[in-house]
Amino acid sequence: MAVADSTDRGPSQRYVRGAARMKQIAGEDALATVEALEDIAPDLGRFVVEFAYGDVHARPGLDVRQRQLVTIGALAAAGDTAPQLRFHIGAALHVGLDAAQVVEALIHLVPFTGFPRTLNALAAARTVFEERGVRVEPVEVEPGGDRYARGEDKLREVDGEHGIEVIESLNDVAPDLGRYIVEFAFGDVYSRPGLDLRQRQLVTLGGLIALGDTAPQQKVHFNAALRVGLSPRQVIETVIQAVPYTGFPRALNAVGVVREVFKERGIRPA
Amino acid sequence: MAVADSTDRGPSQRYVRGAARMKQIAGEDALATVEALEDIAPDLGRFVVEFAYGDVHARPGLDVRQRQLVTIGALAAAGDTAPQLRFHIGAALHVGLDAAQVVEALIHLVPFTGFPRTLNALAAARTVFEERGVRVEPVEVEPGGDRYARGEDKLREVDGEHGIEVIESLNDVAPDLGRYIVEFAFGDVYSRPGLDLRQRQLVTLGGLIALGDTAPQQKVHFNAALRVGLSPRQVIETVIQAVPYTGFPRALNAVGVVREVFKERGIRPA
Amino acid sequence: MAVADSTDRGPSQRYVRGAARMKQIAGEDALATVEALEDIAPDLGRFVVEFAYGDVHARPGLDVRQRQLVTIGALAAAGDTAPQLRFHIGAALHVGLDAAQVVEALIHLVPFTGFPRTLNALAAARTVFEERGVRVEPVEVEPGGDRYARGEDKLREVDGEHGIEVIESLNDVAPDLGRYIVEFAFGDVYSRPGLDLRQRQLVTLGGLIALGDTAPQQKVHFNAALRVGLSPRQVIETVIQAVPYTGFPRALNAVGVVREVFKERGIRPA
Numbered sequence: 132m133a134v135a136d137s138t139d140r141g142p143s144q145r146y147v148r149g150a151a152r153m154k155q156i157a158g159e160d161a162l163a164t165v166e167a168l169e170d171i172a173p174d175l176g177r178f179v180v181e182f183a184y185g186d187v188h189a190r191p192g193l194d195v196r197q198r199q200l201v202t203i204g205a206l207a208a209a210g211d212t213a214p215q216l217r218f219h220i221g222a223a224l225h226v227g228l229d230a231a232q233v234v235e236a237l238i239h240l241v242p243f244t245g246f247p248r249t250l251n252a253l254a255a256a257r258t259v260f261e262e263r264g265v266r267v268e269p270v271e272v273e274p275g276g277d278r279y280a281r282g283e284d285k286l287r288e289v290d291g292e293h294g295i296e297v298i299e300s301l302n303d304v305a306p307d308l309g310r311y312i313v314e315f316a317f318g319d320v321y322s323r324p325g326l327d328l329r330q331r332q333l334v335t336l337g338g339l340i341a342l343g344d345t346a347p348q349q350k351v352h353f354n355a356a357l358r359v360g361l362s363p364r365q366v367i368e369t370v371i372q373a374v375p376y377t378g379f380p381r382a383l384n385a386v387g388v389v390r391e392v393f394k395e396r397g398i399r400p401a
Numbered sequence: 402m403a404v405a406d407s408t409d410r411g412p413s414q415r416y417v418r419g420a421a422r423m424k425q426i427a428g429e430d431a432l433a434t435v436e437a438l439e440d441i442a443p444d445l446g447r448f449v450v451e452f453a454y455g456d457v458h459a460r461p462g463l464d465v466r467q468r469q470l471v472t473i474g475a476l477a478a479a480g481d482t483a484p485q486l487r488f489h490i491g492a493a494l495h496v497g498l499d500a501a502q503v504v505e506a507l508i509h510l511v512p513f514t515g516f517p518r519t520l521n522a523l524a525a526a527r528t529v530f531e532e533r534g535v536r537v538e539p540v541e542v543e544p545g546g547d548r549y550a551r552g553e554d555k556l557r558e559v560d561g562e563h564g565i566e567v568i569e570s571l572n573d574v575a576p577d578l579g580r581y582i583v584e585f586a587f588g589d590v591y592s593r594p595g596l597d598l599r600q601r602q603l604v605t606l607g608g609l610i611a612l613g614d615t616a617p618q619q620k621v622h623f624n625a626a627l628r629v630g631l632s633p634r635q636v637i638e639t640v641i642q643a644v645p646y647t648g649f650p651r652a653l654n655a656v657g658v659v660r661e662v663f664k665e666r667g668i669r670p671a
Numbered sequence: 672m673a674v675a676d677s678t679d680r681g682p683s684q685r686y687v688r689g690a691a692r693m694k695q696i697a698g699e700d701a702l703a704t705v706e707a708l709e710d711i712a713p714d715l716g717r718f719v720v721e722f723a724y725g726d727v728h729a730r731p732g733l734d735v736r737q738r739q740l741v742t743i744g745a746l747a748a749a750g751d752t753a754p755q756l757r758f759h760i761g762a763a764l765h766v767g768l769d770a771a772q773v774v775e776a777l778i779h780l781v782p783f784t785g786f787p788r789t790l791n792a793l794a795a796a797r798t799v800f801e802e803r804g805v806r807v808e809p810v811e812v813e814p815g816g817d818r819y820a821r822g823e824d825k826l827r828e829v830d831g832e833h834g835i836e837v838i839e840s841l842n843d844v845a846p847d848l849g850r851y852i853v854e855f856a857f858g859d860v861y862s863r864p865g866l867d868l869r870q871r872q873l874v875t876l877g878g879l880i881a882l883g884d885t886a887p888q889q890k891v892h893f894n895a896a897l898r899v900g901l902s903p904r905q906v907i908e909t910v911i912q913a914v915p916y917t918g919f920p921r922a923l924n925a926v927g928v929v930r931e932v933f934k935e936r937g938i939r940p941a
């Protein structure tokens with residue numbers, strides 16, 4: 132245990148690191164929401180700075196853009212998080228994701244969370260774009276083609292045999308559900324440009340962790356994250372990045388899934 | 402796999418079918434929310450039309466009213482879905498459910514989701530009723546009577562022995578919780594007029610799928626759905642109808658429960 | 672089964688008891704939200720009074736302040752419950768919790784639900800405080816010290832060996848996650864003044880039950896609740912108190928966990 136690390140490391144160092152990180156991702160006004168807590172819950176504001184940013188966000192392993200993708204996935208999936216989404220979508224733009232990529236991250240969530248979470252998060256995004264005078268150049272994909280074949284290729288690329296097994300396991304009871312996963316989730320959504328597969332898996336994992344009751348899907352998508360090139364360490368960082376937005380129980384359950392995935396792949400985390 | 406079905410079926414056919422379905426359930430302005438996405442996420446609007454309506458809502462097996470009951474159950478249970486609830490409550494009225502039935506569907510959810518989700522969904526319903534000048538003739542049931550006996554009869558009618566087992570299993574630790582399920586969930590709520598038992602099971606299943614972490618309750622209520630006369634195919638359609646509102650993970654978990662229920666009942670889905 | 676109890680106990684007795692309870696916790700205007708349902712869902716209003724208050728809230732075993740802590744925990748964790756939070760935060764003040772304790776209960780939830788649920792609930796609390804002209808004397812804790820050592824002591828006090836095992840089980844895959852639980856959840860949050868450990872466990876359990884998909888964490892924290900001095904009966908009352916805010920499925924799953932905990936501890940509930 133990194134006990135020595137935590138002792139005598141004064142909170143002010145954590146606070147300084149957290150405040151710097153907040154300004155890095157959200158500009159000079161980044162602490163406004165924290166300062167607004169001064170009157171009734173100053174320590175809560177301090178915990179945001181120290182823990183969510185000083186401890187978690189400032190960690191190595193994932194860069195700021197990657198952390199924003201995980202965060203936006205988790206917040207959008209959780210629902211009832213409009214103020215936090217506005218902050219973190221603003222931060223995503225600030226660290227260099229463009230507006231179309233933010234929109235793309237929200238579209239990417241549809242197969243995992245359904246349309247309502249995406250539509251509501253998009254309303255938050257629109258507010259941010261308007262406030263900042265950001266013009267979106269929307270990604271438009273030519274519809275059609277052989278959606279099933281395209282989806283099957285993409286599914287194999289992302290999930291390997293795990294994904295195919297999920298689809299085939301549906302043939303006895305609900306084959307059309309399997310077909311929709313191939314055609315819609317993979318042929319339509321996963322095949323879109325705008326975000327690469329690593330970025331898509333960061334959004335996916337943020338969303339699945341926040342949703343809860345998704346262990347089988349997390350298993351598929353932690354595997355997929357490794358498959359498309361995220362490192363074991365980055366996979367763990369994804370779980371840690373979700374903590375401030377979903378709490379420890381969701382993260383602990385996700386770690387249980389990660390452990391299983393690592394064991395099956397013979398991965399020993401450093 | 403219905404691969405042939407999906408190949409060469411141009412998206413425009415799916416779009417046309419979806420747009421027609423939307424107008425069927427929500428009138429000539431049905432695509433307004435989709436068109437409002439044109440500026441920043443046009444493909445998301447297209448996915449709503451093609452997938453949520455062209456693929457899913459337009460499926461046979463459940464009629465439009467039944468699909469609206471599943472949808473309203475899923476949306477109300479998910480929370481943070483007021484704009485979508487307003488659309489789908491409006492659609493429910495448009496396809497011939499009356500306002501009192503919509504209210505009844507929301508009251509029916511209380512035992513499954515608690516009062517807050519119902520109260521918030523009712524606020525959305527009230528907005529729709531007012532905008533449309535719809536007068537609700539509220540269903541008022543004479544209170545009292547032997548609530549336990551009434552509830553036990555209803556529980557047996559809906560859930561058969563599965564339900565009684567759930568209640569009896571509580572006797573060791575929390576017998577009053579079992580009593581409340583009998584008296585309140587079944588004696589008060591399930592015994593109300595306004596919706597028949599098939600309709601109530603559609604709302605129940607929509608709600609349980611959206612909630613997540615409800616596999617044991619889904620097992621009871623998929624069985625109940627079959628018991629009160631929904632066909633195996635309709636049960637599967639309920640799960641598929643929930644996808645656009647809850648995403649695939651919740652639906653996949655529900656299919657796992659359906660599979661178990663079918664196996665125990667010796668049902669082989671076509 | 673307490674069948675005799677439920678027969679011939681007219682609903683009007685339950686209504687009278689519920690209305691009295693509502694006025695006890697929320698003052699003379701307590702039924703305003705119920706009365707606002709008269710036009711479209713009068714029976715829903717009746718169910719609130721009879722079931723949520725007459726049956727559940729008026730039960731013995733937990734006092735009114737304890738019930739408000741469970742309720743606030745459940746509502747804040749569920750999300751999309753601002754109107755209900757305003758009512759129940761107002762009620763918490765009415766029954767003698769002070770504003771700083773309400774804030775403390777919301778801060779206590781951060782490790783379980785993440786910051787967004789707490790921040791949104793705090794916005795509801797702020798509205799209530801302003802409407803009532805309540806001045807908060809915020810609890811401010813001197814930051815720093817040996818957070819890990821403090822957290823480890825607190826963890827042992829709250830969770831006994833169960834908690835330590837959870838932390839140690841993370842060493843293989845995500846040791847920093849374990850460290851954050853010790854330092855932040857226990858060293859920072861659980862160690863704060865304002866609420867005692869029994870009160871903190873009531874908030875924790877309300878939150879975990881509402882979240883769903885938290886069985887392992889519920890197991891730790893039902894044990895912790897007993898360890899810090901809540902009785903087996905009070906633990907069960909916590910689950911029952913959550914029902915009106917989370918529905919029966921979440922409560923039934925929690926009872927399954929309670930049963931396991933009781934068995935391991937050799938507790939036979941009366």
